[in-house]
Amino acid sequence: MEIVFEHVSYHNALNDISIKITSNNITGIYHNHDLIKLLKNPKLVEKGMITINDEKYKYNNKLVSIINYKEPFYTARVIDEILFNAKIRGYQNDNIKTKIESLLDELGLDRDILNKVVHTLSTTEKYLIKIVANLIYEPRIIIFERLMDNLDAYHQKKWQQLIMRLKNEDKIIIISSNKCDTLYDITDEIIIVNKAKLLIQGKTDDVYTKEIKLLLKNKIDVPSFPLLTYLASTKKNVNLFYRKDVRDVIKDVYKSVS
Amino acid sequence: MENILEVNNLTFAYNKDHNVFENLQFSIKKETVSLILGSSSCGKTTLIRLLTGILPSNNNITVNGVSLNNKTVKDYMLLFGVVFSDDNYLFLTETVIDEIAYPLENLSYSKKEINERIQELVNLLQLDDCINKRINELSSFEQVKVLIATSIAHHPKIIFLDNILEGLTNSEVQKIFTILNKIKKDISIVITSTSLDYILNFDEVVVLGNKKILTTGTPKEVLTMDNELAKLGFAIPKMIDLSLKLAFYGVVDDVITDVDRMVDVLWK
Structure with a gap:
């Protein structure tokens, strides 16, 4: 499955953008919400076209889930919110309760959260319930419109495991975030739009290792460890490997300073 | 440095079976940007609701040495500014100017005073690019600046910003701290977060967990407890x-x- 933006322009925010987003990939969009705005409402496209599998893209709330932790809840109780999301999309499944419980388990939530009133939930719980409510109807395209950046370590790990599971189910997964370190850790592909133009689209590891000069030139934040490696090389002529794990970085740094 | 806020033996429960806090005791110093750090669901937002009078706190809180017991809604308004992270509470009007003017109108400022104060805030918070925008046209960064402007418009003593740094880039966060460090001379600032990402920008840190204050101190003092923080679920x-x-x-x-x-x- 693939979504293609062909020479898309919107307002002053996007100018002649052409990108392709495919399934079996986790695609990150750095610091830009307009691409997702157009996926929510493709009628806003002023020039160009968005297609899905070569057909004109139309927003379909059964196919697409857009997860934004700041969106309001529509019902009073957690279970009602989840069932409401399924019902308005015409989703029916005799085993829906089992599915809900399975998603709660995957996200590290207690099952008794189902009977809680939504306004008593913490910010993290609201976010995770939003995820459950938006995955229950088995969408094909999953968009984290506003990724919650500050999940605690336990729930962050659970969420990442869930995303990896969904990635392997031939779904399109898009994550929008302003935190480049988060995107570096979890995405396969990254899209960076700067001043309304596509600056770069490519494999995340390639963009954040081979294109750092381009990113810095355009004042785009670079993840910490690749930046460390880059600056060590360009400023101090010290060659380190590009690493993600802090233990590997420490070994490399320690060897180079000893 | 003097304390602006003192909390003494604060206990609170939404229902009888489950205390959110037990005998909380901490203080916030004047002219500081302080962090209340707590893992998910530990009660950070509830604490702000208690501190700002949205929930009753039973004589446990003093501001500038004066108890908040028996204070009126207007008293609370004059003392505090607050921004919650929940979008339902964020904006009440449609334009930036109206949003900043709103609390001042509620406090019966004259039109002249409102216009002057808005201009001061535009200069202080670098709102030139967005002052004439509609709220739905604002970027996340502009939204945060407008929220801060609205919370300090009426010259409160302290502002509470609940999880306000969420969603900003690193560069944008640094710009916010530049602004907050200018504001703190007149208005003490308390930010809540689950994240240690920007901890070094704060003057003081209060760590909340297991229904109580686990520790307080400077950021570097708190970071010496990195193993304990990791056990509490904080991502380092x-x-x-x-x-x-x-x-x-x-x-x-x-x-x-x-x-x-x-x-x-x-x-x-």
Whole structure:
């Protein structure tokens, strides 16, 4: 499955953008919400076209889930919110309760959260319930419109495991975030739009290792460890490997300073 | 430095079976930007609701030495500004100007006073680019600046910003702290967060967990408890984790979050 933006322009925010987003990939969009705005409402496209599998893209709330932790809840109780999301999309499944419980388990939530009133939930719980409510109807395209950046370590790990599971189910997964370190850790592909133009689209590891000069030139934040490696090389002529794990970085740094 | 806020033996429960806090005791100093750090669901937002009078707190809180017991809604308004992270509470009007004017109108400021105050806030918070915008046209960064402007418009003593740094880029966060460090001379600032990402920007940190205050101190003092913080579920930010581990091996002797500076320190 693939979504293609062909020479898309919107307002002053996007100018002649052409990108392709495919399934079996986790695609990150750095610091830009307009691409997702157009996926929510493709009628806003002023020039160009968005297609899905070569057909004109139309927003379909059964196919697409857009997860934004700041969106309001529509019902009073957690279970009602989840069932409401399924019902308005015409989703029916005799085993829906089992599915809900399975998603709660995957996200590290207690099952008794189902009977809680939504306004008593913490910010993290609201976010995770939003995820459950938006995955229950088995969408094909999953968009984290506003990724919650500050999940605690336990729930962050659970969420990442869930995303990896969904990635392997031939779904399109898009994550929008302003935190480049988060995107570096979890995405396969990254899209960076700067001043309304596509600056770069490519494999995340390639963009954040081979294109750092381009990113810095355009004042785009670079993840910490690749930046460390880059600056060590360009400023101090010290060659380190590009690493993600802090233990590997420490070994490399320690060897180079000893 | 004097305390602006003192909390003494604060206990609170939404229902009888489950206390959110038990005998909380901490203080916030004047002219500081303080962090209330707590993991998910520990009660940070509930604490702000208690401190600002949205929930009853039973004579446990003093501001500038004066108890908040029997204070009116207007008294609370004059003392505090508050921004909650829940979007339902964020904006009440349609334009930036109306949003900033709103609390001032509620406090019966004259039109002249409102216009003057708005201009001061535009200068202080660098709102020139967005002052004439509609709320739905604002970027996340502009939204945060407008929220801060609205919370300080009426010259409160303290403002509480609940999880306000969420969703900003690193550069944008640094710009916000530049603004907050200007504001703090007149208005003390308290920010809540689940994240250690920007901890070094704060003057003081209060760590909340297991229904009580676990520790307070400067950021570096709190970071000496990195193992305990990790056990509580906090994700240790990469550069802080790197600094602490390199410090353990004697390679650096400070917590460094700026990558450029780290490179200069490591390879002098």
